[in-house]
Amino acid sequence: MSGAQREKHESILDAAFEVFGKKGFYDTKISDITEHAGIAKGTMYLYFKSKEELFAAVTRRDWETFLRELNYQIKHADGLRDKLQKVAKHHLEYYYERKAHTKLFFHAPNNDPELMQMMHGFLTRYMAAVREVLEESGMSDPDFYAKAYIGMLDRLKMDILFEGDFTREALEKRVQQTVRLFLQGIEKELSE
Amino acid sequence: MSGAQREKHESILDAAFEVFGKKGFYDTKISDITEHAGIAKGTMYLYFKSKEELFAAVTRRDWETFLRELNYQIKHADGLRDKLQKVAKHHLEYYYERKAHTKLFFHAPNNDPELMQMMHGFLTRYMAAVREVLEESGMSDPDFYAKAYIGMLDRLKMDILFEGDFTREALEKRVQQTVRLFLQGIEKELSE
């Protein structure tokens, strides 16, 4: 793929992110996306096999970015508390930045097994990253605790997405609260 | 509505629960449901305004049951630990019993604002019930903690729904772990 093609590939993904995120998978027409990208309808099919695959590609790019940055944050944090804090902040800020594109998360195609598979893979990788942080601190059953931590964060994201006036300050407070709650909760499990 | 009508109303809901739960909203045809219920296609429209409304009614009935039982459990439990335990057990068992109907939760109609509204209402009532439990123990910011607790449980439900061999024993263990984690986590916030 040439440079120009890579650029077009990206610009289609950008347009698709925009439109899928605002209108949801089913209410988005291919022509909505291609018009937004300034290309002809058929051109999309030179880069993506189908509407489903395009949605999957948008999701994949977004998640890969999420996971890359997550790992970067964890790597450059010091100690358990700092790492958990970075995770929480990353999780909540990710959704904060996507407030205007909520339909990416709630209005995905319903019965695409490949997409389901892919999503599951991402969730697993997210969980694994958090589990590793906990393992380093010598916790037992780190799987369970990783899931619980992510679960808390994921519930809190709802307020961010659906309360129009959620501020960055409120977000920051949530981060602190969550870390505190979790750290106290696991205190006795830590091997020190 | 006469008794016979009420019965038919219920039997349509039963059929819809079954089919929506197995095939998801979009892959379910009205005729699938009416055939399952043993009635004519048009008859459904005498009882429900639309496919969306039927789905909403199925969801509503299920959630109302959930909340009714939740409140019953809380009312008949003693003390914070017991109440939290009952909540966790109820939440996880609810999904355990619906393992065969996962598409009710993941393949809902995408763009029905009324349904979104309704779901939001149920989540709020669920949260409120847990918040009350926490408030009774004199916690500050009980909203946050209620959400965190529910978030943990909701993440754990995924394993129940998608791990085919999840047992009731494993479920029970999750309940204990979650309660323990949470209670330790909030220990210092408790006013006693």
Place this chain on the structure above:
Amino acid sequence: MSGAQREKHESILDAAFEVFGKKGFYDTKISDITEHAGIAKGTMYLYFKSKEELFAAVTRRDWETFLRELNYQIKHADGLRDKLQKVAKHHLEYYYERKAHTKLFFHAPNNDPELMQMMHGFLTRYMAAVREVLEESGMSDPDFYAKAYIGMLDRLKMDILFEGDFTREALEKRVQQTVRLFLQGIEKELSE
């Protein structure tokens, strides 16, 4: 199927015969046919599974009529010469009456194995009917002669279909010539 339904079924076939015969399979839109029949597009699909199946049904009805009348003609004819004459007349008149619907024969769907199969079946039944006539006269290799006879007729039909001014008198003359040629040709094979 009720009487009214049977009538609608027939009227769709009539419309399809008309439009397919004039424009050919590929240049006919479903809406052309349903408009011609005075019904909605979806209604066609209550009676026929697909465009291909509708075309097959049109063809089937036409061929069944052809074969029914053929057998009737043969049954009510006396002796070999008369029977061959009736066959020739029937074959050529059939196409004469369908001069305005030539595309039924030349612009059929190209890759429908079921249709190919069906057509093959009809040709076989036609051949079998002629073969029987020859067998009664004690000919050897009646298969070959039946095919040769039908072949002559089928080539002659082309003039009928594509020469605009072909008259019934010319047709009648062709019948006589063909019978004469064929009878002389097989004279020595006859067992008398």
Place this chain on the structure above:
Amino acid sequence: MSGAQREKHESILDAAFEVFGKKGFYDTKISDITEHAGIAKGTMYLYFKSKEELFAAVTRRDWETFLRELNYQIKHADGLRDKLQKVAKHHLEYYYERKAHTKLFFHAPNNDPELMQMMHGFLTRYMAAVREVLEESGMSDPDFYAKAYIGMLDRLKMDILFEGDFTREALEKRVQQTVRLFLQGIEKELSE
């Protein structure tokens, strides 16, 4: 056109013959042909105006070869019987050699008037060649007899094309039978 160009022109025709013959006009994509010919898609359009024209060119080349050889055979045959025999053999062998490319004959483009015109021209030239043979023998109405003869052969070709196990010996037998049938049939019309 240079030599190299002529070669490419031919190689496109070869590829088109191959692919059209195997998959039929509608199921063949231009890219199928150009890939088979080892050239880029656009290049085809430097040599042929359209897909239809390419198909017509393939057909034309094939028919011209057919007619050239036919005339050669007729010219080098002696007497009516020999000439008719050569015609029959040529006709049936032509299809025998194209058993693997039947779709050239049955899955042609449906609504190309120019192609129809061309095909008609070839049929006429074929007919004329046979008619001349008959005329030399002083027959009356040679047109009719030429068509009848070709008709017989054309019906017999079907068996060759669609019966997988048709042998050259069976073909030879058909030739003999056809000539015999026809010669006896026209015996009395011959002026000698």
Place this chain on the structure above:
DNA sequence: AATGAATGAGCATTCATTCAT
């Protein structure tokens, strides 16, 4: 009340053809 035949809006995708390089 119950039926089920009829309706018709809605949309992803293909592929022959073009034309800038």
Place this chain on the structure above:
DNA sequence: GATGAATGAATGCTCATTCAT
């Protein structure tokens, strides 16, 4: 001359909903 990326017209079919019976 050769390329191949871009174009965009064109259409069969589904299925929620209606309404005459």
